[in-house]
Amino acid sequence: MDSLLQNLRAVLGRDAVISEPDELLVFECDGLAHYKYPPRAVVFPRTTGEVSEVMRVLARERVPFVPRGAGTGLSGGALAISRGVTIELARMRRLLKVDLENRLAVVETGMVNAQLSRAVAKFGLHYAPDPSSQASCTIGGNIAENAGGIHCLKYGTTTDHVLGARVVLSDGRIVDLGGAGAACAGYDLLGVFVGSEGTFGIATEATVRLTPNAPAVRTMLADFTDIDDASRAVSAIIAAGIIPAALEMVDGATIRAVEASVFAAGLPLDAAGALLVELDGLEAGIDVETARVRSSLSIRGTQTKWRASKRPGAKSWRRA
Ligand SMILES: Cc1cc2nc3c(=O)[nH]c(=O)nc-3n(C[C@H](O)[C@H](O)[C@H](O)COP(=O)(O)OP(=O)(O)OC[C@H]3O[C@@H](n4cnc5c(N)ncnc54)[C@H](O)[C@@H]3O)c2cc1C
Incomplete structure (x- = not known):
């Protein structure tokens, strides 16, 4: 052999x-x-x-x-x-520690992204970076790719949620980058490592930030007869000083492809584009913010529809 x-x-x-x-x-x-x-x-x-x-x-x-x-x-x-x-890294997927006081977790990097959020859901916490592949991708792969997801507009990408990493270098040496402390002296080597696609070494453990689940969530789906209006609506929402938890655009061709597939979600087939807007925060104030987003979405030529989020804590909210 x-x-x-x-x-x-x-x-x-x-x-x-x-x-x-x-x-x-x-x-x-x-x-x-x-x-x-x-x-x-x-x-x-x-x-x-x-x-x-x-x-x-x-x-x-x-x-x-x-x-x-x-x-x-x-x-x-x-x-x-x-x-x-x-x-x-598939055999290294243990949750090593949950530190509720400091809202962080230490995981082996083969842990699947969504499993971490599931494991800490009972504490009202989640791991915020949520690539669409989160049901199967790993924390280590997320670190190497600095993965983002639908909520990265408000919550940031992986680099904003990784505090430290244990890394094995190519000669076998083991080093700790970053850490759980508020700030680490010296060069930001963790910042260099996140997004380096595995070229600097192998992350075997990671210390990650846990984020409290928002008490209130509102989700809106707005469809547009003109894709430019959808783009203007995005600018209007941001210009109004609102940072939605998610703000995703789907163009007409993609809507029709999705609707023709097993992932059909009931999107309007005649739309030139659609915007998915999710707001989260405290119950007090979220309806005011929702109304402000709604007025930003009401641009000439726009047909707007809203429907309830399936996320826990979301309330049904319909077009007035
Ligand atoms: C359907 C689908 C949806 C997706 N959605 C998104 C999305 O919304 N946002 C997004 O950013 N990406 C997305 N992706 C891309 C992909 O899921 C992400 O890049 C994810 O972070 C990869 O994780 P993984 O565990 O599969 O890594 P792999 O594909 O196994 O590896 C990716 C890279 O990470 C390196 N790596 C893996 N583990 C480690 C480790 N422990 N230490 C050091 N390097 C390591 C590998 O060498 C490689 O360079 C999507 C992919 C698919 C198929």
């Missing part, structure tokens, strides 16, 4: 290293299946120490590596070009 595989199995055990061509098929691409690069092997470490040992073996044998979370990336970051070894 290949000495590299022998050395990796010596570190991780037989069940944590795969190398048969059929086993590797699923790891040859990410969410964008146009580009395919089968790795030489895939390893499944369970601890930071094991990741470190794997990195030492690969550095010694001068074999390239690529970390991988859930493989939902669309930019080829998790592809093992040059027959490298894929380091798959």
Whole structure:
């Protein structure tokens, strides 16, 4: 057997290293299946120490590596070009600590994004970065891609919610970047690491901010006969000093594609575009803000519809 595989199995055990061509098929691409690069092997470490040992073996044998979370990336970051070894974090997905007083959590980075919010929902908290892939993508992949989601307009992207990371460097050294404290002295190495697509090392643990669930939520869907009016409505809302939790535009072609698919959501087929607006905050005042958004949406040529959010705490609110 290949000495590299022998050395990796010596570190991780037989069940944590795969190398048969059929086993590797699923790891040859990410969410964008146009580009395919089968790795030489895939390893499944369970601890930071094991990741470190794997990195030492690969550095010694001068074999390239690529970390991988859930493989939902669309930019080829998790592809093992040059027959490298894929380091798959799926077995490192524990919630290590919830610190309610400081509203933070420490997780292993193979944890799936939505699972963190589910785990802390009983405390009225959630993890704010919410890429549309959140049911399957991992916190580690989010850190590497600085992922954002529908709520990043108000709440920011991953970089605004990661306080610290334990990282294994390419020579196997383990370093802690950032931390739970209010500010860290020196260069913002965590800031450099977030968004670096796994090129600086492998994050094995992350300390992340938890955000309180908003007590009140209002969701509006406005459809427009003219896409320019939808754009003007966006400018009008922002110019009015309102930062919606979400403000998403869908154009007419996309509406029709969605409605023709299994994801049909009842969007109006004749619209040139639609805006989804979500407001959140305290119960007191949210209806005033909703009325202000509503007047910003009422632009010439606009047909406006509203419907209730399915999010917990949302109230039904209909067109007057
Ligand atoms: C249907 C769909 C919807 C999407 N919606 C959004 C969206 O709304 N917003 C958005 O930003 N993205 C979105 N994406 C893209 C993708 O889901 C995100 O980039 C996500 O962060 C990738 O996470 P992952 O765990 O799948 O990472 P992977 O695809 O496995 O890896 C992505 C990159 O992260 C690196 N990496 C993975 N784990 C680690 C680690 N522990 N340490 C260091 N580097 C690591 C990999 O090497 C690679 O470079 C979407 C993708 C799909 C398929």
